Each structure stands twice: as C-alpha cells, then as structure tokens.
Amino acid sequence: MTDMAELPPEPSGWLSDRELNHVRGELPLLYINAVPVRINPHGELTHVGLLLRADDDGMISRAIVAGRVLYHETIRDALLRNLEKDLGPVALPRLPLNPTPFCIAEYFPTRGISKYYDSRQHAVALAYVVPVDGDCEPSQNALDIAWFTPEEAASEDIAAEMMGGQESLLKQALAHCGVLP
Amino acid sequence: MTDMAELPPEPSGWLSDRELNHVRGELPLLYINAVPVRINPHGELTHVGLLLRADDDGMISRAIVAGRVLYHETIRDALLRNLEKDLGPVALPRLPLNPTPFCIAEYFPTRGISKYYDSRQHAVALAYVVPVDGDCEPSQNALDIAWFTPEEAASEDIAAEMMGGQESLLKQALAHCGVLP
Amino acid sequence: MTDMAELPPEPSGWLSDRELNHVRGELPLLYINAVPVRINPHGELTHVGLLLRADDDGMISRAIVAGRVLYHETIRDALLRNLEKDLGPVALPRLPLNPTPFCIAEYFPTRGISKYYDSRQHAVALAYVVPVDGDCEPSQNALDIAWFTPEEAASEDIAAEMMGGQESLLKQALAHCGVLP
Amino acid sequence: MTDMAELPPEPSGWLSDRELNHVRGELPLLYINAVPVRINPHGELTHVGLLLRADDDGMISRAIVAGRVLYHETIRDALLRNLEKDLGPVALPRLPLNPTPFCIAEYFPTRGISKYYDSRQHAVALAYVVPVDGDCEPSQNALDIAWFTPEEAASEDIAAEMMGGQESLLKQALAHCGVLP
Numbered sequence: 001m002t003d004m005a006e007l008p009p010e011p012s013g014w015l016s017d018r019e020l021n022h023v024r025g026e027l028p029l030l031y032i033n034a035v036p037v038r039i040n041p042h043g044e045l046t047h048v049g050l051l052l053r054a055d056d057d058g059m060i061s062r063a064i065v066a067g068r069v070l071y072h073e074t075i076r077d078a079l080l081r082n083l084e085k086d087l088g089p090v091a092l093p094r095l096p097l098n099p100t101p102f103c104i105a106e107y108f109p110t111r112g113i114s115k116y117y118d119s120r121q122h123a124v125a126l127a128y129v130v131p132v133d134g135d136c137e138p139s140q141n142a143l144d145i146a147w148f149t150p151e152e153a154a155s156e157d158i159a160a161e162m163m164g165g166q167e168s169l170l171k172q173a174l175a176h177c178g179v180l181p
Numbered sequence: 182m183t184d185m186a187e188l189p190p191e192p193s194g195w196l197s198d199r200e201l202n203h204v205r206g207e208l209p210l211l212y213i214n215a216v217p218v219r220i221n222p223h224g225e226l227t228h229v230g231l232l233l234r235a236d237d238d239g240m241i242s243r244a245i246v247a248g249r250v251l252y253h254e255t256i257r258d259a260l261l262r263n264l265e266k267d268l269g270p271v272a273l274p275r276l277p278l279n280p281t282p283f284c285i286a287e288y289f290p291t292r293g294i295s296k297y298y299d300s301r302q303h304a305v306a307l308a309y310v311v312p313v314d315g316d317c318e319p320s321q322n323a324l325d326i327a328w329f330t331p332e333e334a335a336s337e338d339i340a341a342e343m344m345g346g347q348e349s350l351l352k353q354a355l356a357h358c359g360v361l362p
Numbered sequence: 363m364t365d366m367a368e369l370p371p372e373p374s375g376w377l378s379d380r381e382l383n384h385v386r387g388e389l390p391l392l393y394i395n396a397v398p399v400r401i402n403p404h405g406e407l408t409h410v411g412l413l414l415r416a417d418d419d420g421m422i423s424r425a426i427v428a429g430r431v432l433y434h435e436t437i438r439d440a441l442l443r444n445l446e447k448d449l450g451p452v453a454l455p456r457l458p459l460n461p462t463p464f465c466i467a468e469y470f471p472t473r474g475i476s477k478y479y480d481s482r483q484h485a486v487a488l489a490y491v492v493p494v495d496g497d498c499e500p501s502q503n504a505l506d507i508a509w510f511t512p513e514e515a516a517s518e519d520i521a522a523e524m525m526g527g528q529e530s531l532l533k534q535a536l537a538h539c540g541v542l543p
Numbered sequence: 544m545t546d547m548a549e550l551p552p553e554p555s556g557w558l559s560d561r562e563l564n565h566v567r568g569e570l571p572l573l574y575i576n577a578v579p580v581r582i583n584p585h586g587e588l589t590h591v592g593l594l595l596r597a598d599d600d601g602m603i604s605r606a607i608v609a610g611r612v613l614y615h616e617t618i619r620d621a622l623l624r625n626l627e628k629d630l631g632p633v634a635l636p637r638l639p640l641n642p643t644p645f646c647i648a649e650y651f652p653t654r655g656i657s658k659y660y661d662s663r664q665h666a667v668a669l670a671y672v673v674p675v676d677g678d679c680e681p682s683q684n685a686l687d688i689a690w691f692t693p694e695e696a697a698s699e700d701i702a703a704e705m706m707g708g709q710e711s712l713l714k715q716a717l718a719h720c721g722v723l724p
Contacts, residue, residue: 023204028211028250030305042619043638069209072303074287074295076585094637095586097672099721100284102641103540104307106255114255122253124211126285129640168542175537178465178642180530223438224457257404275456276405278491279464280540284721310459349723356718359461359646361711385566390612392571392667431571434665436649436657462646466669468617476617484615486573488647 024121031125032078033105033166034065035173036087038147039131045177047147048170049136050158051086054143062146062161064170066125075099079128085139092134101126102176105169116165129173150179205302212306213259214286214347215246216354217268219328220312226358228328229351230317231339232267235324243327243342245351247306256280260309266320273315282307283357286350297346310354331360386483393487394440395467395528396427397535398449400509401493407539409509410532411498412520413448416505424508424523426532428487437461441490447501454496463488464538467531478527491535512541567664574668575621576648576709577608578716579630581690582674588720590690591713592679593701594629597686605689605704607713609668618642622671628682635677644669645719648712659708672716693722 023029036049050062067082069075076095083093105125107118116125136145152158154174159167174180204210217230231243248263250256257276264274286306288299297306317326333339335355340348355361385391398411412424429444431437438457445455467487469480478487498507514520516536521529536542566572579592593605610625612618619638626636648668650661659668679688695701697717702710717723 019207023208025252026200027204027208027252028254030209030211037640039640042623043640044619045640069305071206071208072289072291072294073209075285075305076587080585097580097582097586097588097674097720098645100282103281104256108253110253113253124250124256131640171542172537172540175534175542177640178534180533180537218459220459223442224459225438226459257406261404278399278401278405278407278493278539283460312459352723353718353721356715356723358459359715361714361718381569385570387614388562389566389570389614390573390616392573431667433568433570434651434653434656435571437647437667463643465643466618470615472615475615486612486618 028122028124030069031107031123032065032067032069032075032082033125033127033169034079034083034093035127035129035170036065036083036091036093036132036136036145037129037173037177045129045150045174045179047149048153048174049087049132049145049147050153050162050170051138051142052144052146053141060143060161061163062158063142063163064166065130069126075126079130083130083132086142087132087145088135088137088139090134091132091136094131094133096128096130101128103127103169103172105165107164114165115168118164127169127173129177150174151181154181209303209305211250212288212304213246213248213250213256213263214306214308214350215260215264215274216308216310216351217246217264217272217274217313217317217326218310218354218358226310226331226355226360228330229334229355230268230313230326230328231334231343231351232319232323233325233327234322241324241342242344243339244323244344245347246311250307256307260311264311264313267323268313268326269316269318269320271315272313272317275312275314277309277311282309284308284350284353286346288345295346296349299345308350308354310358331355332362335362390484390486392431393469393485394427394429394431394437394444395487395489395531396441396445396455397489397491397532398427398445398453398455398494398498398507399491399535399539407491407512407536407541409511410515410536411449411494411507411509412515412524412532413500413504414506414508415503422505422523423525424520425504425525426528427492431488437488441492445492445494448504449494449507450497450499450501452496453494453498456493456495458490458492463490465489465531465534467527469526476527477530480526489531489535491539512536513543516543571665571667573612574650574666575608575610575612575618575625576668576670576712577622577626577636578670578672578713579608579626579634579636579675579679579688580672580716580720588672588693588717588722590692591696591717592630592675592688592690593696593705593713594681594685595687595689596684603686603704604706605701606685606706607709608673612669618669622673626673626675629685630675630688631678631680631682633677634675634679637674637676639671639673644671646670646712646715648708650707657708658711661707670712670716672720693717694724697724 038047065086069078107116107123219228246267250259288297288304400409427448431440469478469485581590608629612621650659650666
C-alpha cells in the first residue's frame with residue numbers, strides 16, 4: 001500500500017481505529033503535507049528531502065512528510081509533530097512565519113477528481129515548504145531520507161517513484177520557491 | 182448562539198446529526214470561509230458584503246459566508262455551494278484562479294488558543310475573498326446582506342457586531358487586497 | 363532580436379530614447395509581465411495565451427505580455443495599458459484583486475545570474491496571471507495570439523520557442539494556478 | 544525631511560547624484576522595503592523592529608528598512624545589503640525562501656494616488672518580512688532600533704510616528720503573518 005502516511009502509526013486524535021475507519025468514509029480528513037528543504041545562507045533552496053519507504057509488498061516509493069491534524073491541535077503543532085515523526089527529533093525545522101500553505105492538496109479515494117489520490121480516504125492537506133537545519137534521521141516508517149537538487153527532484157525518475165500525485169505537489173513547491181527548472 | 186455557520190441547515194455529508202455531533206468532539210472539521218466583495222472595473226475592492234443574522238435570543242450579528250466541506254466534495258464545489266447557500270443563486274461569484282486560501286482560520290472550542298472561537302467544534306476554515314457581480318439575496322439563514330466600504334468594514338462598530346474572531350479575518354482579507362485602512 | 367518587449371514601440375515615460383538607452387546601463391527598469399489565460403465557469407485555468415512574434419531576421423518566438431511601468435503610473439494602470447497594447451482593446455482582462463505578483467522575474471543582461479535574460483537591460487518584472495474574457499487581437503507587434511492547454515504550455519516544444527527564460531515563468535504561472543502537469 | 548530612505552548615503556548604482564536626481568523625475572525607481580521581526584521557536588512573530596530617525600529639523604520618526612535596488616544587483620542581494628545598512632552586520636537576517644514579496648508599495652511624489660508617498664520620487668518597493676536572529680545595531684542613519692509587540696506596532700501611537708504610509712505597510716505585514724490584532 002502506498003497511500004499518503006499509510007505507514008506511520010499515528011495518534012488517533014481520540015478516535016478509536018474503528019471509529020476513524022468509519023469516519024474516513026463520511027468526512028474529509030485534515031492533513032499536513034510538508035516538503036523538507038535545505039537552504040543556503042542566502043535563503044535559497046538547494047535540496048529537497050524525500051522519505052524512502054517500502055510497503056508490505058516490498059515496493060519502494062518516495063514521499064514527503066504527511067500526517068493528520070488532531071482534535072484541538074493547532075496547525076503549527078501538527079506541522080511540528082509530523083516533521084518530528086518523520087525526520088526525527090533534531091531536524092530543527094524552521095516553521096513558516098506566514099501560516100498560509102503554499103498549496104491545498106485534495107486527495108480523493110477516486111482517481112481523476114484531482115491530481116491527488118488516496119485509496120483510504122478523502123484527505124485535504126495543507127502543504128508547506130519547511131527548511132530544516134539539523135540532522136534528519138529516518139523514523140521507523142522510513143528506510144531513509146535522501147536529498148535531491150531541484151533538477152533531480154523535478155526529474156521523471158523521481159516522479160516515477162512518488163505516489164498519489166505527490167510528484168505534482170513537489171513541482172509546485174519548487175515553483176513556489178522560484179527554483180523549478 | 183452565534184457560532185460560525187450555526188444557523189444554516191447544512192447537508193450532513195452523509196453523517197447523521199447524531200454522528201456529526203459525535204465527530205465534532207473527536208476531529209477537526211474542514212470549513213470554507215468566504216468574504217464576498219464588490220470590485221470596480223480596475224479590479225479594486227470597493228465593498229465587503231456581510232450577512233446579518235439574528236440568533237434564537239434575538240441577538241443580531243454580522244458574519245461572512247461559512248460552511249462545511251462535504252465528503253468527496255472539492256474545495257471549489259464547496260466554495261460555490263456555500264456561496265449560493267448564503268448569497269442566493271444569482272450572486273455570480275468569481276471563484277479564485279489560484280486555489281490557495283489567503284488565510285487559514287483555526288476555530289477552537291476553547292477561547293485563547295487562536296483568534297478564532299467556535300463553541301461547538303474544532304473547525305479549520307480555508308478562507309477566500311470572492312468578488313460577486315450579481316444580485317445577492319439573503320437566504321433563509323440571514324436577515325440581510327449589507328455592503329460596507331473598507332473603512333467601514335475595518336471599524337470598531339462592525340468589529341463589535343462580529344463573532345468568533347471573524348472581525349480579525351475580515352481585516353486580514355482587506356490587508357490581502359491592499360485596502361486595509 | 364528577441365528580448366522581452368523589444369518590438370513594441372512603447373511610450374517613453376518622459377525619457378527620450380537616447381536618455382532611456384543611457385539609463386538602461388545604470389538602473390534596473392521596472393516591468394510588468396502578464397500571462398493571459400482563459401478560465402472556465404468554475405474559475406479554473408483552461409488555456410494560456412502566448413503572443414507569436416517574428417524578429418528582424420524572421421525568427422519566430424512566443425512571448426507573454428510585457429512592458430515598462432512609466433513614471434507616475436500605477437501598477438494596475440501599467441498592467442491594463444500593456445495588456446491592451448498586446449491583446450487589443452476588447453480583451454476584457456480581469457485585473458487581480460490582490461495586487462501582489464505571483465512572481466518577480468529578474469532579467470539581467472548577463473546570462474547565468476538568474477533564470478531570466480534580457481540583452482538590453484537589467485529589468486525587474488512584476489508577473490501576474492490575468493484571465494481575459496473578450497476577444498484578443500494581435501497588435502502590430504505580434505503576428506498572432508495562440509491558446510494552449512496547460513499540458514501544451516508546459517511542453518518542451520513550447521519551451522523551445524520562448525526566450526529569455528519566459529518558459530520558466532510560464533511554468534511557475536501554471537503551478538501558481540494549480541494546473542502544472 | 545522624512546521620505547523613505549532619505550537619510551542613508553546609498554551607493555549610487557553607477558549614477559552620479561546629478562544623474563540620479565534627473566532620473567527621479569523620469570522613471571519609477573525600484574526599492575526594497577523590509578520589516579525586521581523577532582520570532583519564537585514556533586516561528587510565530589513576537590516583535591517588529593522599527594528604526595528611530597531624526598531629520599534635519601530634529602523631527603523624530605519611525606521607519607522600516609528601505610533602500611534602492613542597484614544596477615545588476617539581485618533582489619536577494621539588495622535585501623541583504625539594505626538590511627545590513629540599517630541593522631548592522633550581525634543582525635543575521637533569514638532571507639525568505641519564497642522570493643515573492645508580501646506586498647508591492649507604490650510611493651508617488653503626489654499625495655492621494657496610493658497609500659504611499661515620497662516627495663522625492665516615484666518609487667516601487669518590493670516589501671518583505673524578515674526574521675532576524677542576531678543583534679541589531681542602529682547604523683549612522685538611525686538613532687535607535689526599538690522592538691514592538693504586534694499590538695503596539697498596530698497602535699495609533701506608532702502609526703502617528705511613521706511617514707509616507709509605512710504605518711499601512713506595517714499593518715499589512717502583521718496581517719500577512721497572521722498577527723494583526
């Protein structure tokens with residue numbers, strides 16, 4: 001399975017797994033998407049970080065940071081928690097000054113409605129680009145974190161390894177930062 | 182009661198009222214907020230439209246357009262549906278070319294966590310400014326729709342008539358359009 | 363010659379041609395760039411308009427709308443004037459509600475400093491996406507105006523026909539509107 | 544005199560003072576405006592920095608960082624140079640990842656055309672909010688740098704001490720960062 005944030009064991013936001021599964025067929029769920037990046041001293045994006053994951057069938061894919069917003073949790077706290085979940089505790093992310101996402105990614109359980117697809121649910125993700133200054137350690141859900149230049153990140157090869165339309169979100173992030181090749 | 186979108190009878194998004202009330206204590210709900218505006222031929226904002234509402238106790242308040250995003254509904258469709266719900270069928274809204282909201286308003290059922298408050302639920306609203314060219318007719322949920330200049334809209338008088346922090350969202354909308362006095 | 367807005371005879375902004383040529387080697391000049399687009403009733407971008415031009419050597423290229431901001435002219439007026447100059451008087455452009463450009467394109471007379479190049483000058487362009495509802499007629503400076511889907515506009519073929527880095531600006535415009543393929 | 548950036552002795556961008564004065568009556572000049580801010584570990588704006596200046600008549604005013612973009616200078620370099628000019632060499636500014644300004648401030652030498660006024664010239668300023676982590680030392684052009692909470696910065700008292708419409712730009716910066724009171 002290769003859906004967004006499939007693998008991480010997330011806190012349930014006070015819903016039992018059974019309840020969450022029920023709600024997933026009834027309501028859009030609110031998510032965070034975050035593209036971790038390295039910047040140079042001038043503030044320019046130099047590299048994009050992608051998580052490497054293997055699903056139950058051993059299929060390899062690359063993904064951005066993703067996770068739910070919990071009940072009574074602010075967007076900033078959800079962003080920080082999900083970054084820590086996927087990048088480890090010493091990634092030192094710089095949360096955005098302006099809390100508006102650069103993009104809203106609408107994941108539907110039906111293909112073709114938007115560019116984004118998630119077989120499990122209708123998820124609406126607020127997407128951010130987040131510079132990280134510290135060391136990133138893959139959490140239990142990822143095999144590795146690899147860093148790519150904008151040219152590499154926008155390539156067909158990387159796009160072929162991403163799922164659910166996230167290759168499109170990645171290109172939009174590069175465009176937002178003025179470095180889409 | 183004066184919470185965001187309290188009065189409108191909304192479609193349930195395939196949840197029964199009982200289920201929706203349960204979920205409201207467990208998950209953040211995804212909302213649309215829209216500030217309807219009039220523009221001049223140069224595209225500049227000239228007036229802001231606010232709904233006038235009376236609650237069960239006869240208390241009067243002003244509000245912007247608000248409503249839920251339903252299961253399997255796109256943001257654009259939710260925006261259009263909620264604009265039609267509150268402004269009537271011939272408002273002729275111009276949906277935004279760029280689908281990114283100008284602001285994310287986080288409504289908490291606890292005061293003081295953010296600028297936005299909703300006693301019923303944790304709601305996260307994607308907020309848009311939407312020019313409307315046609316006639317606006319108050320729906321059953323509103324007594325009237327009144328139009329204000331940016332100076333009037335940013336005044337203390339109007340702020341005192343708004344609820345849940347929407348006076349703050351309104352100012353942010355004016356700033357986004359370059360017309361905050 | 364294929365620089366941005368080389369061909370149009372522009373008003374001088376109260377500088378003689380000799381003075382303007384002098385200033386071009388001394389100061390950055392302020393420009394407008396505009397990507398004309400067609401939208402559907404839901405506000406979604408369906409087509410991008412590109413000007414077809416032939417230079418003195420008969421070489422063909424495609425370009426977006428471009429032109430200087432004159433002394434004592436507002437950005438809105440400059441945008442409107444340059445759209446009318448390149449698209450004719452009945453294009454019916456919808457000027458943006460939010461006056462902030464989606465991108466700043468920095469054209470240098472030296473290659474490699476940024477993605478944008480203009481052999482004549484250092485020009486800084488405020489770039490906008492502008493929906494047009496009316497008929498577009500190529501002005502004297504353009505042979506034709508052609509409309510392309512997002513897929514076509516982002517293709518290698520179109521990129522090869524654009525100059526000075528405008529193919530990059532075009533992709534960024536598509537990303538900004540959520541329709542970069 | 545209280546115009547934007549009147550006091551700093553700026554590099555001329557290869558124009559003599561006589562030439563620059565001439566051009567000021569003929570062309571819009573490109574400027575940078577920057578609002579220095581302090582942020583907390585969550586990335587939220589806590590304080591805004593304003594320069595305190597005295598003009599030749601001993602009149603006191605508060606201002607944001609401002610200065611010209613020079614010939615062949617990138618926006619990032621101009622931003623960095625002007626921040627260093629006004630805040631000193633160890634302010635450690637975090638330049639923005641996304642190079643698009645939050646606002647374009649159009650200063651006219653005639654009152655009433657826009658919210659911004661500069662008696663000397665038509666200047667178009669790209670405006671940024673810039674977190675600074677280090678120590679700020681007033682340069683020779685400023686008496687002091689003082690830090691204000693969003694509430695203080697948006698107050699009537701501070702507005703009364705600002706010139707040329709910059710109080711409006713300051714409010715727009717607060718709104719952009721989600722902290723306009």
